[in-house]
Amino acid sequence: MLALILVSLAGAIAIGWIVSGRWRSSRRRAAVAARPFPKAWRAILKRRLPLYQTLPPHLQLQLKRHIQVFLSEKQFIGCGGLEITDEIRVAIAAQACLLLLNRKTDFYPGLRQILVYPDAFYVDREHRDDIGLVSEQRHLLAGESWQQGQVLLSWQTLLNDADAPGSGHNLVIHEFAHQLDQEDGIADGAPLLSSITDYPSWSAVLSEEYAALRRCAAEGLPSLFDYYGASNPAEFFAVVSEVFFTRAAEFKLLHPALYHELERFYQLDPASWQ
Ligand SMILES: [Zn+2]
Known part of the structure; x- marks a missing residue:
């Protein structure tokens, strides 16, 4: 009987801990979202997300709030000698958060890091052929979305997309759509x-x-x-x-x-x- 009471008590404490954690997290996010959006960041939005200008005002506001939360939770890592700047962080966050507008969202909960390369980058992959022979192959990529919590992006490709907003191509949207797809564990x-x-x-x-x-x-x-x-x-x-x-x-x-x-x-x- 005592064991049953202790198990029930432990369960109640665990549930309480999860609920209070979520409540703290939503309070923290609301506070971050309410911070004034820096003027310099607004200029970055206009430069790097031409679509921003076409958004209705309530979506522009929602996007700016989402960007603040996203940037407070995700780590950016410069690769191949690239130095991470606000220009890079805001441009990527804006396009990633475009996919979250109006939706119930937990801000890509599985995503921890965004690795940014100056241009297209090489990754090595194991390739297994039809008869089971494994070989190492080198691929040149502009971006990739990993289920282990990382997105990899080429900054130059993002700049090219921003210069041709009606091209039908957008690397950041592509990779973050993969992140949404991967939220249920399967791409x-x-x-x-x-x-x-x-x-x-x-x-x-x-x-x-x-x-x-x-x-x-x-x-x-x-x-x-x-x-x-x-x-x-x-x-x-x-x-x-x-x-x-x-x-x-x-x-x-x-x-x-x-x-x-x-x-x-x-x-x-x-x-x-x-
Ligand atoms: Zn893809």
Whole structure:
């Protein structure tokens, strides 16, 4: 009996500790978000996130509050000799937080560090062929999202994206869409949706559009989406997320059902911003 009481007591203490921890965390975040947004950071937003100017005022405010929280919780590490500056931190945080607007969010809870390289960078990978032979291969990458809590980015690619905001490409959006996808433990193009009733249409629409992109890629037919999205469902979700934010009007016109799924997921209608 005593053992049962002690177990129950330990359980209650653990739950109380978790709840009070979350309460402290949300209080801390509210205080951080309420800090004045530095004027110099506003100038960075205008330079490095042209989309910022098109956001309705309430979303601009929400974004600035999110950026403060994001920057207070994530560590930035300069790689390959790159020195981390406010320009780099704010530009990356702004684009990462764009994906969190209007949504119930815990600010990429699995993400701890953002590693920034001056330009594209090499990573070594083990490759296993069809008969099981393992070899080391070197890949040149602009970015990567790891499930162990890191995102890797090329600063030069981010600068190129900022200079061509309507190109349909945005490295930061791509890699942070992967982070959202990975929040349920699997990178499969199916992030956590807000309601269980959203899954059937998400699955049906994304599967159909993914198959259509694979056909386009195989036959060399034009597509609004980069063929890279035909690699697998996780890349498809990341690629269509880039286009959703950067070429929203065309996306909505050409792929209305897919646009609607992303609009419901991201709780945003970027086509209405232009
Ligand atoms: Zn990717």
